[in-house]
Amino acid sequence: MTDTPEKIDYSSTLYLPQTDFPMRAGLPQKEPETVARWQKMDLYKKLRASAAGREKFVLHDGPPYANGNIHIGHALNKILKDVINRSFQMRGYDANYVPGWDCHGLPIEWKIEEKYREKGKNKDEVPVNEFRQECRDFAAGWIKVQTEEFKRLGIEGDFENPYTTMNFHAEARIAGELMKIAKSGQLYRGSKPIMWSVVERTALAEAEVEYADVESDMIWVKFPVKEGPDSLAGTFVVIWTTTPWTIPGNRAIAYSSRYAYGLYEVATAENDFGPQPGEKLIFAKRLADESAAKAKLTFNFLRDVEADELAAITCAHPLHGLGGGYDFKVPLLDGDHVTDDAGTGFVHTAPGHGREDFDAWMDSARALEARGISSAIPFTVDDAGYFTSDAPGFGPDAEGGAGRVIDDKGKKGDANERVIKALIARHALFARGRLKHSYPHSWRSKKPVIFRNTPQWFVYMDKDFGDGTTLRSRSLSAIDDTRFVPAAGQNRLRAMIEARPDWVLSRQRAWGVPIAIFADENGEILVDDAVNARILEAFEKEGADAWFAEGAKERFLGSDHDHARWQQVMDILDVWFDSGSTHTFTLEDRPDLKWPADVYLEGSDQHRGWFHSSLLESCATRGRAPYDAVVTHGFTMDEKGEKMSKSKGNVVAPQDVMKDAGADILRLWVMTTDYWEDQRLGKTIIQTNIDAYRKLRNTIRWMLGTLAHDKGEEIAYADMPELEKLMLHRLAELDKLVREGYDAFDFKKIARALIDFSNVELSAFYFDVRKDALYCDAPSSLRRRSALAVIRKLFDCLVLWLAPMLPFTTEEAWLSRKPDAVSVHLEQFPEIPAEWKNDALEVKWEKIRTVRTVVTGALEIERREKRIGSSLEAAPTVYITDPALMAALEGEDFAEICITSAITVVAGEGPADAFRLPEVAGVAVEPRLAEGRKCARSWRITTDVGSDPDYPDVSARDAAALREIGFRAAA
Structure with missing residues (x-):
C-alpha cells in the first residue's frame, strides 16, 4: 500500500491582508475617544501652528441661537462648514474656524420670564440688570452644551475662544456700529406701520416672521360719497378688507386709473343687513358681478365712472358719529398698488396699519393738506393689541371697555366682531364672509402679528450718503460683486433688497444691546464723539448693562449737554443688527482672521436673515458686503418630504444618529445629499449611508491589510505595468475633480466619485485583478511591487481626500497605517505628478474592460x-x-x-x-x-502544476515564489 502524501498548508507563504483595522467600525464608541484625543493633544493649536504664514481662508460662522440642544439643521450646517474649512486647510491655506453664538433677544428673555412666572415674580419689579444677568447666564449655559455637541460631530475650531454677541467687546462694537450709522445721518426716528407681536410686545423684522394659513373675517364696506360730481351724489364707494379691526384707522380709499369703474344700481336683494333695491354703488367693472353675488344682489349697470370723477370724490367715514368721532373726510387716492383680481377695485387705506397704505397716504400728504384734509396718522391700537382713544367707540371709553385685536396668548380678540356690528348698525356693511389665506406670524411665538403704527428707530434705505449712493444702491452693487452658491441665491437676495422698506432697528425689550444714543423730543440725535467714547469705554469694561445702570444718563452726557433736552433711548437693537455686526468684532478685530470673509454659509432662510442684515450693516458702514461668497443649504425633511415636527414624531435628532450609528454616518449623509435643495432624512436613508460607509471602510481595510507587506519601495513610473499606470491616471483625474469640487462646494460630486471609484474601479476591478499577484507572486515580482506602490498611493489619496468629510474614520485609518503620525488632519492633499495623466491609456483600457464585461457575463451564467x-x-x-x-x-x-x-x-x-x-x-x-491541475497555493488550474519536482503540487510561478522566500515542505 502506497502512503498518500500529506496536504501541504501554504497559507503562511501567501501575502494575505493583515490589519488591526476592524471591519466593524464601532463609531459610537470610538468617535468620543477620538474627540478626547484631539482635545488632549490640542489639535486646533497644532493646525494653527502648521498653517502659520499661509494665505488665510475665512469662513465666518453664522451664529446659532444659544437656547437649546442642537437639531438636525445645526448638524447639517456645522458639518458643511467643517468640511469646507478642513478642505482648504489641507490645500495650503490657514483655514481658521471661529464658532460664534447669538445670545441676545426675545427667546432667552421669554425663558427667564417663564421662570419668574413659575415663582410668582413680576419681571417689571426686578432690576433690569439683574434680569439681564439671568439672561446672560442662561445663554452661557447653552453655549457650553452646544459646544460639546458640535465637537461630537467632529467640528474643529476655536471653541476655547468663540465669539458671542454678549461679550463685552462685542456689545461695545455693536453699539459703535450703530453710532457710525447715526453719525452718517442714516438713522432716524419715524412713525410707520411695522409688524408688531402683541404676544411678545415688540416690533418684528421680516426675518422674524413666517407665514401660515389662517381663516379671517372679510367684509365689504360702503363709504357714502359726500363731495364730487353731482351725478354721483348719494352713491357709495365699496371697499373690501380681511382686517375689519382696521376700519377705525381708515383715512382714505385707493383706486387705480388703470382700471375701468362703473356705477351700479341694486335691482334685487336677498340679505338682512346689506344694500337694498335702489341703492347706487361704484365698483371696478371687472369685479362688480362677483361682489354682487357675495351680497346676494342683482345689479343694473348705469354708466362708466371716469378716473377724474373718482379723483374728485371725498367720502364720509362709515363709522361717522360713533363715539363722537370719524367726522373727517375720506379722500380717494390713485394708487399703483391697487389690483382688480379680487375685492372691489377700491382699497381700504389705513395708513397706521399697512405699508402700502402708509406710502400712499404719505405720498399724498402735501396735496391732502392743501385740500384741508389732515395727514395725521392715528394710533388706534396699543402695544397690547387694545383699541386706543384714537378709535372712538371701541377704545377705553367704549361700553365694555376697549376692544382687542389679539390677546396675550395670540388668540383672536373681539375687535373684528365689534367693528362689524357697528357697521351693520349704521347700514354700512355691504357683505361679509370668511377667507382662508396666508398671514404673517412670529416665528418664535407662532402667533399672528398685526401691522401697527408706532414710533421706532429706522435706517434709511434710500437716503443719499453724500456720495451719490444709498444703502439700497450700495447693497445691490455688493450683491452683484458676490459669488452665490447656488446661483439662484443672488436673485433671491436682490429681490428682497429691491423691495424692502427702511430697516426698523428698535425693539421694546430688555435683553440686548441698547440703541445707545440720546435724542430730543423731535427725534434729533445727539452726535458727540466725546459722549460716544464714554459710552463705548463703559461697554468695553462693563458690557451694555452700563446703559441701564443708575446714573447712566448723567455719566455719559457729562456737563456738556442739557440733560433736560436729551433723552436716553431705552429701546434695544434688533438682534439681526447684532448678528449683522459680527464681522466687525471677529473678522476685523481678531488678528488670526481677515475681513472680508471668503464665504458665509447658512440656510436659505438667511437671505432674509443673516446674509441680509450683514449686507446692510456692512454696506452702511463700509460700503461693501462683508463676504466674497454666499453658500446656502436647504432644510431637512423626513423621508416623505414632510417638515419634521415633534407632534408628527418624525424628528431625526443628530444625537440619536451619533449614538446609534456615529457622526461619520451623519457626515456621509450630508456629503452625499444635494444640500443646495431641501434634503430628506430617516431610518431608511441612514441605513443606505451605513451600507455605503461599510463598503468604503472595507476598501480602506483591504488596502491597510495589503500594505502590511509593503516595504515602501518606489517603482519608477516608466517601469510599471499598464494596469498600475491606469490607476495612477485615475488618481490624476480624481485629484482635479476633488479640488474643483471642494472649490465649488459641490461635495456630493466628490463623495459620489470617490465612493464609485472605491467600489467599481478598485474593489470590483483593480484589487480583484491584482489579488493573485499580490498574494502569490514572488517578493521580487515587478508586478507585485508595482501594485504595492500604487496601492500605497491609492490609500494616501483616498484617505486624505476623504479626511474633511469623514474625519474620524480617516484619522483611524491614517494612524493605523502610520502609527507615528500626529493626525491625518495635519497633512496636505497629495501632489499628483503630471506624468500620471494618460488619456490614451484610459481609452485603451476602456476597450479592455468592455470585452471583460462580456467574459464576466458568460462566467456568471x-x-x-x-x-x-x-x-x-x-x-x-x-x-x-x-x-x-x-x-x-x-x-x-x-x-x-x-x-x-x-x-x-x-x-x-x-x-x-x-x-x-x-x-x-x-x-x-x-x-x-x-x-490541467489545480495549484495548491494559488488555486489556479494550469498545465505546469508539478513541473518543479521540489514543489509537486504547485504551478511553476508559485514554485519559483516558494523557492525565493525559502519555503520548504517538511520531509
Missing part, C-alpha cells in the same frame, strides 16, 4: 448553472470582430484581467450559441473548463 464554482475553473474562448478591441488586448494577460486560469482570444464571429451582450457589439464568449 456558468456559476449560476453550477458548471463552475469560481472563475479560476474557466478557460473561455473570446471571439472578437472589432479590430480596435483586438488591438487593445494585444500583449495583455487577459486571463489575469478576467481572473480565469487561461483564456483564448480569436478573431472572428464565434459560434451562434456563444454568449453575447446586446450593448457590446462584435464580442462573443464560449465558456470552457480550464485544463
